[in-house]
Amino acid sequence: MRVAFILACASALPACASTMTVSSHVDRAANFAQYRTYLWGPADALPTGDPRLDKDPFFKDHFEGAVTKELARKGLSLSESGTADLLIHYHANVTERLNIAGVDRRYGSCLDEDCRAQITEYEAGTLVLDVVDARTNRLIWRGWAQSSVKEMLESRDTMDRQISEAVRRMLARFGKGL
Amino acid sequence: MRIRFAAAALIAVASMGCATLNVRSYAERGAAFTRYHTYTWGPADELTTGDPRLDANPFFHGRIQADVEQRLAARGFEKVQSGSADLTVHYHANLRQRVDVGGVDRGFGYCDADECRPYVSEAGTVTIDLVDARTRRLVWRGWVEGTLDGVVDNQSWMERKIDDAVARIVDTIPRQ
Numbered sequence: 001m002r003v004a005f006i007l008a009c010a011s012a013l014p015a016c017a018s019t020m021t022v023s024s025h026v027d028r029a030a031n032f033a034q035y036r037t038y039l040w041g042p043a044d045a046l047p048t049g050d051p052r053l054d055k056d057p058f059f060k061d062h063f064e065g066a067v068t069k070e071l072a073r074k075g076l077s078l079s080e081s082g083t084a085d086l087l088i089h090y091h092a093n094v095t096e097r098l099n100i101a102g103v104d105r106r107y108g109s110c111l112d113e114d115c116r117a118q119i120t121e122y123e124a125g126t127l128v129l130d131v132v133d134a135r136t137n138r139l140i141w142r143g144w145a146q147s148s149v150k151e152m153l154e155s156r157d158t159m160d161r162q163i164s165e166a167v168r169r170m171l172a173r174f175g176k177g178l
Numbered sequence: 179m180r181i182r183f184a185a186a187a188l189i190a191v192a193s194m195g196c197a198t199l200n201v202r203s204y205a206e207r208g209a210a211f212t213r214y215h216t217y218t219w220g221p222a223d224e225l226t227t228g229d230p231r232l233d234a235n236p237f238f239h240g241r242i243q244a245d246v247e248q249r250l251a252a253r254g255f256e257k258v259q260s261g262s263a264d265l266t267v268h269y270h271a272n273l274r275q276r277v278d279v280g281g282v283d284r285g286f287g288y289c290d291a292d293e294c295r296p297y298v299s300e301a302g303t304v305t306i307d308l309v310d311a312r313t314r315r316l317v318w319r320g321w322v323e324g325t326l327d328g329v330v331d332n333q334s335w336m337e338r339k340i341d342d343a344v345a346r347i348v349d350t351i352p353r354q
Contacts, residue, residue, distance in 0.1 A: 023332070139236050
């Protein structure tokens with residue numbers, strides 16, 4: 001499904017400046033209405049798999065700022081005492097993935113004369129946002145956003161926009177799975 | 179009975195679309211499964227799933243574990259505290275990107291235009307191991323492998339897929 005989407009976009013590049021996939025898993029038994037406050041959990045010990053994003057304060061600040069803003073719209077505020085209803089963790093990961101384009105003869109969308117498959121490697125970034133019930137220490141919701149990180153690393157503005165979009169779309173699903 | 183089976187098969191095919199699950203298993207030669215009645219979970223898997231969406235994801239791992247327990251119970255295996263179990267159960271789940279060249283072989287001219295396309299898909303594998311708790315030898319391994327494009331992004335679909343996969347793996351444990 002997502003591969004098909006990426007394929008479609010690769011053949012119509014200008015139309016797809018951003019191809020971000022967002023989804024989530026949820027604990028269906030959790031009562032999300034009871035939560036009011038949150039705290040940031042201990043920092044992620046896992047590296048992102050990419051030195052350009054590891055220990056990047058810009059990334060961290062924008063991400064945490066975007067999450068704070070979206071959660072505020074949902075009535076959740078950062079706890080000012082040492083305790084909270086929820087703990088929030090996040091993790092960013094970058095992996096090499098392949099994309100194959102340019103071989104769909106039936107639809108006449110060959111990219112070159114020979115209609116050969118064009119295999120390109122791209123860097124897929126995944127942002128995972130975990131929300132844990134602080135009392136039970138159980139994960140009640142996980143949201144994620146995946147997209148190519150190439151454009152994102154080109155400029156701070158693009159990174160900022162991509163982070164905002166990822167967080168907005170992930171948290172629009174807060175409390176939901178599919 | 180026959181009609182019910184056919185209906186079940188139809189539903190299974192319809193719910194999976196074109197994505198099929200391949201199930202395989204092997205048992206240690208001479209393993210006497212009549213000896214085994216109880217099991218316990220082995221230590222958690224140290225390997226990652228290969229997908230950040232699934233690593234440390236209780237909705238994914240919890241579903242597999244609950245399904246394994248349910249299916250093993252249905253086969254007469256009783257879950258007990260470690261120390262007194264006949265079998266130790268381990269599992270490993272993995273998701274990776276796979277390139278399928280789609281039979282592209284233009285040189286020999288047997289390429290059907292519809293099929294002759296390489297593509298990339300997400301391939302998932304779940305492996306379940308049964309280890310004799312006394313001898314610590316692997317006595318049985320079953321695994322299922324299938325295409326999972328879009329499955330992880332849809333929690334209900336993922337759960338159905340896990341249910342189906344685990345049921346089919348456990349079904350291949352030799353009858354006692």
